[in-house]
Amino acid sequence: MSFFDEMFADSETTRSCYRKYYSWLNSPEQKNIVKRKDEAENVFRRTGITFNVYSEKEETEKLIPFDLIPRILGDEEWRMIKKGVEQRVRAINSFLFDIYHQQEIIKANIIPHGLINQNDAFLPEMIGFTPPNGIYTHIAGIDLVRTSEKEFLVLEDNVRTPSGVSYMIENRETMYNMFPELFSKIKVRSVTEYPSELIKALKASHPHLADENCTVAVLTPGIYNSAYFEHSFLADQMGVELVESQDLQIVDGKVAMRTTQGYKTIDVLYRRVDDMFLDPLSFKEDSRLGVPGIMDIYKSGSITIANAPGTGIADDKAIYSFMPKIIKFYTGQNAILKNVETWRCSEKDHLQYVLQNIASLVIKEVHGSGGYGMLIGPTASKKEISIFKSKLLRNPSNYIAQPTLSLSTVPILKKSGLTPRHVDLRPFALVSPNSVFVTPGGLTRVALKKGSLVVNSSQGGGTKDTWVLEEE
Amino acid sequence: MIEVAIKNFVEFEFSKPPLYGIQRLRLTPKENEKQKIITWDIILKGARKETEYFDHHGNFCCLLTFEKDIKTISISAEGVVGIRQTIGVVNDLSEIPYWLFKRHTDLAKPGRSIREFCKQFSDDIVSDLDLVYDVAKCLKKLLTYSIGTTKIDTTAEEAFLLKTGVCQDFSHIFISCMRELNYPARYVSGYLKMNDKEDQEATHAWTEVYVNNLGWVGIDVSNNIIVDENYIVLATGFDYKDAKPLHGIQFESENNSIKTAIKVQQQSLRVKI
Amino acid sequence: MLGRNAAGIYWMFRYLERCENSARLLRAGLRISITQSDYGSQDWDSVLTAASIKPIFDKNYSECNSANVTNFILRDKENPSSVLSSVKQARLNARMIRTVLTKEVFESVNEIYFNLKDLLRRPVTEAALPKTLDTIQRQSALVRGCLHGTMLRNDVYDFARLGTFIERGDNTARILDMKYHILLPAVSYVGSSVDISQWENILRSVSAYQSYRWLNENELNPLGICNYLILDSRLPRSLNFCSKNISNNLNSLSSFYINTFPSFEISLEFSRYLENMLIENVFKKGLHEFLLNFIAKFNAISAQIEKDFRFYK
The missing domain is CATH 3.30.1490.270 (Dna Ligase; domain 1)
Structure with missing residues (x-):
């Protein structure tokens, strides 16, 4: 099987978006770049960018390996991805609104009701309820794979609590620190605005309050969660509290957090706790990760929960196969990004x-x-x-x-030199009442084992910094 | 129309007050074409109302939290409900599609024995309504009402194997059969007005089955099958879990006891002209 | 600020202080044992007693010797105040409250954790012990430096300081009390050279030997040493110093939150009491009783802080 390599068109030619980088890489000063691999790892270790691996006894914190060679996308290919992601995210929100209201798509015989009926991700609690501003997926991550020069396919939609954005930002920070000269040579679009875009989107999701009066918090299951670093990273970057179940309770008809001076109302909760654990009065009764009664407050309109409960029905792998039809049904257009x-x-x-x-x-x-x-x-x-x-x-x-897809490859840096490995791409989209923001780039995951197509960090995958080049 | 006065009194008692207590009440009768609220109040002692709203089934819910350091907490839901005489069929405005009431739930999931039991009804159906009544009658004959044999979380299949239980179990078994036979069915909690007995110990539970071109047909397997004007609906749900009148959690309490006292009495008979 | 975060930073600094104190305690114990070979095991015993970890030690070890105690204090998981357990707890708290820490403080705690974990992977030999203890003290000085150099002087800072001083006061009191436990079996030592060298070691275990000599021209006597460790407000590990700082930090929290907290009132009263105390009266009352009362008071202040600032539900 032959694979599309994103850096080299053939053994002689570098693809245009990599040209400047490749000549930098080949400059005499970078002769020893491979020795700097440890440097990056030390940065990650020192700053505590770890993830937890389940079912291991002693050492539960691991580092995700970071590869120094960036994954580079040209302006034109990025524009296509961005349009495709926007279209998809809008369609997913329309689908969620419909499936929890009139269910026109079922009445039109496009999706069989059995598919919804058998699906645990479908929450009847959400029927007839419209989340603030009608937004269900404030944050979405769309997993893409590339199979050729022109073709990006959607592998999976993540509209529950997509993770990985902290790695996207920390990867870039690490590159800025290690190779500052590169970024003055090559104009790469910034991704570090993500947290400020996120807080803007979250604050805008509260329909009744002006920005300055709106209290946002991030809900984490706690330090043992595999994505805990990301939760604290985002709370820190947004300048909001990182709360746990034990901090929250219902006070005066609102969800409130216990501060040193008493309870303080939360208006928007960016929760990184799964639906089933969100409210023991509504879902899993023995959950100690959620807030008893939060669904009642939510349905009374006194808090925004991001993402809305029940969004999982849209990123289910069975629903996925209907996505082209869903996009057509709600937007009237053909899907820009094709399904596998x-x-x-x-x-x-x-x-x-x-x-x-x-x-x-x-x-x-x-x-x-x-x-x-x-x-x-x-x-x-x-x-x-x-x-x-x-x-x-x-x-x-x-x-x-x-x-079995022929995923594209990008070289990683090994002692022996550059060697191709398969990659995917997860761009992140933020949905506000009037706009969709797609962060330029996203998270590139790379399978570190030769020939492997599994890029998941839990299965030995690593990450790369993802560059979108400024328009020439 | 008849008017029925209801008083549902619940008292929690703790030897050590809970650090935190929260309850979701579905203690306001659900309004539909058959029943209307004339007056209704929820009076709380030692607890405060946090919010109220209609849930996805159209039940009116009230969320309350316990006041701190209080050992006795009481809830009294009381008022007068007007009931129209009907043939036991209702329609309501919940947006939940009927097919979702065919989805099996944890408490009302059929097991092997319920599935086996249902097989006898699959042939030569006369009409939907006849089939519904057939199953109900058959179950009524099969099951013996008995307090203490089942628990609050006994499933339909478990109770069916025991062939006994209380109204909650009977409703779960019936729901489970109806869904197995591809009929939408739902759990109903409420009150049953009895002519000889005003004071009752617990709320009642029965079932509604959706029959095409007709509506929700009420069926009470633990009594005389037909749900008439003596039945007052509090809440409906997929099973007990989302139709229960009280649902809550207490943290770090000790020796709690719950006392319930219910009074259901007819006030007057009004004939509409 | 979340009550849980206040608890987190308070405990993070208590644990860091505890880690450092355990290292100091071990250093003092080590010196006692090498300078007084006759009473070796008994002296180790008093070290464990002073730190209230003797029962757990006895459960896990049959013999009270230098190697066992060293292992127990440095790296034993069964010992909740071992250097390794403390630093682990400190980091756990740091991870929990990352959002209120500067990058520098978080990274320094992260670093001390990884370094000590590495350093204490295997039992530490007697030869390597001094260097190990140095590393521990230096690493925790780094965290303290980051705290002072980078953190805002707001409520977060006050909670960090409160944790430090509550733990430190408690520790100094316990170390002084250790002398009581050593003395107890043999009254005949009082005033002897053995007695003096024991007092000297107590000074060393709170890093006060050098400064004591600056101030007292090498005049080592029990009254002078106790006066120094209990009442001298210039010594950063004295009981008076800790108590004073606690009421200062609570005072600053009171003005920050515009509220007068019961913990502030208790601590102010207690620090005034210490301020006016004379060392002769301490001895009249009985040193041991005085120290027990001090420890109880600090516990009470700590409990009141937890309540006043809603550390827990």
Whole structure:
């Protein structure tokens, strides 16, 4: 299989957006750049940019490996991605509004109601309720893969609590610190405004208060959560409190946090706690991560919860396959960013096809994430395939299948020099009442193992700084 | 129209007051074409109202928190409700699509024995309504009402295997059967006015099944099947969990006891001209 | 500021202080044991007693010797106030309250944690001990430096200082009380050279030996030393100094929040009491009783701080 490499068009030529960088890299001063790898790692370790790995005994904090070679996107290709992400995020919000109100898309026979009915991410509590300003996904992360010069495909939508934005920013800070001269040579669009754009979007999501009177807080499950660093990073960067369940309770009809001087009302809560743990009175009764009664306050209109509960119905892997139709239905346009072809194993003929072609497909759990519980046909052993087949047959509707994609590669820096590895891209979008902001770039995840297509950090993936070049 | 006076009194008692206590009340009768509130009040002692709103089922909810350091907390929901005589069918304005009432819930999920039981009803149906009544009658014959055999979180399948339970279990079993047979069904909590007995210990529960071209048909498997003007609806939900009259959490309390006293009495009979 | 964050920074600095104190305690113990070979195990015993960690030690070790005590104080997970446990707790709190710390303070705590974890991966040999103890003290000085150099002088800073002084006062009182435990079995030592060298070690364990000599021209006597460690308001580890600073920080919180807190009133009263105390009266009352009363008072102030500033629900 041959792959599209983003740096080299062929063994002789560098693709245009990498040209300046590549000549810098080849300058005599950068001869020893590989030695500076540890430097970056030390920065991350010192600043505590760690993530927690589940089910490990002693050392639960790990660093995500950072590769020094940036992933570079040209202005033109970025403009296409940006438009596509905007379109998708708008369509997702329209879909969420519809599915929790009149459900026109079901009445129009575009989505079968069974798909919604069987889906735990669909929250009946949200039916008939309109979140402030009608916004459901204040923050969205859209996972893209590139398969050729012109083609970016959407692999997955993340509209519950997408993470990774802190790595995007810290990666850039690290690059600024390590290679300041590079950024005076090459004009790269900034990503460090993200936190101020985020607080703007969050404050704007409160319909009744002016900015200065609006109190925002970030809700974290606590320091043992795998994304805790990001939670504290965002709270810190936005200058708002990072709260936990134990800080919050209902006071005077509002959600309030316990300060040294008493309880203070929260108007907008950017929560990084999953729906099921948000309110023990409404969802999982034994949750100690949420706020009992917050749904009552929410439905009374006295707090904005970002993202809104119940958004998970839109990023489900089974719904994903309908996304082109969803975009067409709500925007009247064809999807700018294409989907990856997807077979829903819940459907008989699809299942049939999947079973026959299992060795060439990637099979994923509908609700899975983090790269767990999936089968990569081409690299799986016969035994693994047969075990997976029986799992699949036991509960077909739990699975979808996709072709093995030829993900593009970008070189990483090894002792031996540059060597290509597969990458994906997660741009982040912020939705405000009148606009969608897409941060220029996003998080590039890279599979560090040779030939591997799994980029998840929990599975040994790393990250790269992602550059979008200024218009020439 | 008849007028029914209701008083639902609940008292929490703690030997050590909770650090924090919160309750979601669904103690205001749900209004529909069959029943209207004439007066209704919720009187709290040792607790304060935080907010009130209509939930997704159209139930009127009131969220309250306990006052600090108080050992006795009481809630009294009382008022007068006007009931029209109907054939036991209602329609309401909840935006929840009917098909969602076919979704199985944790408490009303059918297991093997309920699925097996339902098989006898799949052939030669006369009409939807007949089938609904058939299942209800069949269950009524099969099940024995008995307090203390089941718990608050007993599932439909567990109760069905025991063949006994209380109104909550009967409703869950019936809901589970109806959904298994592809009918939308919902849980109803409320009051049953009895001619011989004004004082009651607990709220009642029954079921509503949605029948096409008709509406929500009330069925009470623990009594005489037909839901008539003696039934006053408090709240409806997918199962007990989202229709329960009181739902709350207390943190770090000790020796709590809950006392409930309910009075349901007919006030007068008004004939509309 | 969140009550939980106030608790976090307070405890972070208590733990950092505890970490440093454990290192000091060990240094003093070590000196006692090498200068007085006859009573080695008994002296280690008093070190453990003073730090209130003797029961846990006895549960985990059969013999009270230098190697065991060193291991226990430096790196034993079972010992909640071991250097390693304290620094772990300090970092845990730092992570929890990252949003109120400057980058410098957070990074210095992060660094001390990783360095000490590395340093204490294996038992520390007697030969390597002095250097290890130096590193611990130097690393915690770095955190303190970052605090003073970068943090805003607001409520956050006051809570950090409160944690430091509550822990430090408690520790100095316990170390002084250690002398009581050493003395107890053998009254005959009083005034002997053994007695004097014990007092000297107590000065060393709170890093006050050098300054005591500056001020007293090497006149080592129990009354003078106690006066210095208890009442001298110039010595940053004396009880009087700690108490005074606590009431100062609570005073500054009172003006910051425009409120007079009960903890401030208690602490002010107590610091006035110490200010007017004479060392002769301390001895008349009994040093041990005086110290127990002091420790109880500090606990009470700490509990009142938790309440006044809503550390917990």
